[in-house]
Amino acid sequence: xxxxxxxxxxxxxxxxxxxxxxxxxxxxxxxxxxxxxxxxxxxxxxxxxxxxxxxxxxxxxxxxxxxxxxxxxxxxxxxxxxxxxxxxxxxxxxxxxxxxxxxxxxxxxxxxxxxxxxxxxxxxxxxxxxxxxxxxxxxxxxxxxxxxxxxxxxxxxxxxxxxxxxxxxxxxxxxxxxxxxxxxxxxxxxxxxxxxxxxxxxxxxxxxxxxxxxxxxxxxxxxxxxxxxxxxxxxxxxxxxxxxxxxxxxxxxxxxxxxxxxxxxxxxxxxxxxxxxxxxxxxxxxxxxxxxxxxxxxxxxxxxxxxxxxxxxxxxxxxxxxxxxxxxxxxxxxxxxxxx
Ligand code: ADP
Ligand code: MG
Numbered sequence: 599x600x601x602x603x604x605x606x607x608x609x610x611x612x613x614x615x616x617x618x619x620x621x622x623x624x625x626x627x628x629x630x631x632x633x634x635x636x637x638x639x640x641x642x643x644x645x646x647x648x649x650x651x652x653x654x655x656x657x658x659x660x661x662x663x664x665x666x667x668x669x670x671x672x673x674x675x676x677x678x679x680x681x682x683x684x685x686x687x688x689x690x691x692x693x694x695x696x697x698x699x700x701x702x703x704x705x706x707x708x709x710x711x712x713x714x715x716x717x718x719x720x721x722x723x724x725x726x727x728x729x730x731x732x733x734x735x736x737x738x739x740x741x742x743x744x745x746x747x748x749x750x751x752x753x754x755x756x757x758x759x760x761x762x763x764x765x766x767x768x769x770x771x772x773x774x775x776x777x778x779x780x781x782x783x784x785x786x787x788x789x790x791x792x793x794x795x796x797x798x799x800x801x802x803x804x805x806x807x808x809x810x811x812x813x814x815x816x817x818x819x820x821x822x823x824x825x826x827x828x829x830x831x832x833x834x835x836x837x838x839x840x841x842x843x844x845x846x847x848x849x850x851x852x853x854x855x856x857x858x859x860x861x862x863x864x865x866x867x868x869x870x871x872x873x874x875x876x877x878x879x880x881x882x883x884x885x886x887x888x889x890x891x892x893x894x895x896x897x898x899x900x901x902x903x904x905x906x907x908x909x910x911x912x913x914x915x916x917x918x919x920x921x922x923x924x925x926x927x928x929x930x931x932x933x934x935x936x937x938x
Contacts, residue, residue: 604719605692611700612684618725619681622852628715630681639677643668647724652767657695659786661702666670667712667809669790670866674807675798676740677732679712680794685729687722711793712836740798740805740870745823748869749803752880754791755837757812758855759784761862771854776848781835788866794891797883798870805870811861812915815869816895817905823871826900832910833894834859860907860917871897 610624616622632638645664647653662822665682690694707714714729742772763781766773773781791807798805813829819852820827837855837870838847872880877893884891907915 603691607693607696608717610720611620611696612714612717612719614704614714615716616681618713619729620717622713622715624715628681628683630731633733635735636726637736637739639672639675639732639734640728640729640738641668641671641732642729643671643674644725644727653724656700656786658705661699661704662706662787663702664726664728665703665712665730665788667790667866668728668925669706669712669792670788670809671806672730672732673790673792674736674740674805674868675732675794675931676738676795676802676805677734678796679710679730679732680709680792681715681731682712682879683729684714684717685719685727686717687720687725691724696838700712700738709896710790732797738799740795740802741821742751742804742806743824744802744804745819745825745871745897746803746873747825747897748874749897750874750893751829751869751871751897752814752876753801753808753812753825753835753867753892753894754794755865755867755888756784756837756869756890757791757808757865758837758862760788760864760866761785761811762837762855763863764864765858766856771851773851786895786915788864791868791889793887794868794883794889797887798872800866800873801876801883802870805868806862806864807867808865808867810863812869813860813905813907814863819869819871820897821903824902824905825897826896826902826904827897829917830908830910833892835890835892857917865910889932909926916933 613623620631621629645651645667651660651663669679745832747843759781762771762773762784764779766778766781794806804819804823806815808815815868816829837859880891884931909915
């Protein structure tokens, strides 16, 4: 009979060949050989049941996502992803659940060229913690603090879909077809933008991945750079196009879509700034990667971290909820209103 204990589970579900490591899982430590001349980019993200995902989330998708959110941080730094470790607390040794989780995790690992080199497995409330290690030339890392006055602000993909998907799952909205498929894919199977991060190495000044919400994360980047930012609503990606011409897109859905776009988290798109002179190069990168990139605003001197949103007439718009923060009392969701 198969060993259902900790070591049997690790051997069965989490031990795969690791040709890029000197030593992979099984010893006291993994042994990794960094590429000479590069520095390690190291990031950790924890996914807690009930906080970051619904406890009944499909385990295969959870496996994908627990790795993808970490690779997204490497992407936002411009790093090449190399190795990962996985620490998991599991309420039970549910083998069907573990097999599905491992399937999703390794699918994401293989898709992005990373190897699982170690971890920790314990009993406890469901909690998954991944550490990802990447490599980059020290002077090419895309820090949050590198934005310059006059930089254009860009965003990839269609931020907001993940938050719309969550609203749909929670029954706060009933999305018409074909939105549910698109939004749930964005929520449950985010694509870390590693190729984009790599392409931006000598192009962008600063970058961040959108995990807390576009306004909040742009605010983080702006504060780190000691600058203010302006965002133009008319330049945001139009989510409406995704709905197709026949689908319902009434005022309520429009308002929710905008709110999700600006304040929803969990998209793991990249937000970055670059000099105006790079505008055409960035358009080329979008075509090369077949990934839409949108120029949505600009950086300016001003209160560090301040983000101003302008409506189509150039008037400032106020939003009550900027993004998700742990340990903060919930602020009621509020629809955008014109600022007089
Ligand atoms: P130690 O007691 O030395 O910390 P562990 O008993 O926790 O070692 O783990 C034994 C080996 O299995 C280690 O090499 C560790 O990296 C690996 N390991 C444990 N859990 C996982 C996991 N979920 N995925 C990959 N490797 C794991
Ligand atoms: Mg251990």
